Amino acid sequence: MLPANSLPAPVACDRVEAAQLLGLSLATLDRLVKANKLPHRKIGRRVLFHKATLERWLQGEPA
Structure with a gap:
């Protein structure tokens, strides 16, 4: 469980990232x-x- 003051890591990114x-x-x-x-x-x-989708795309898997 996450501490009350921490946020989960973002799953989406902008074009720069x-x-x-x-x-x-x-x-x-x-x-x-x-x-x-x-x-x-x-x-x-x-x-x-979506970061996970980009990682799959990079590995050549279908998005």
């Missing part, structure tokens, strides 16, 4: 998103990525 996680430049990440080749969610103007 996703690029770092995948070892890609922001431009490459943006191209993959635009081509719909990278699993993502758009919430308003923000593009978010």
Whole structure:
């Protein structure tokens, strides 16, 4: 059980963190998103990525 003052680790990340996680430049990440080749969610103007899904994508598993 988590202590009352700690928060669980976030499961989603923004494009900067996703690029770092995948070892890609922001431009490459943006191209993959635009081509719909990278699993993502758009919430308003923000593009978010589920960390576990990115890790599976990186390993070549279906997202």
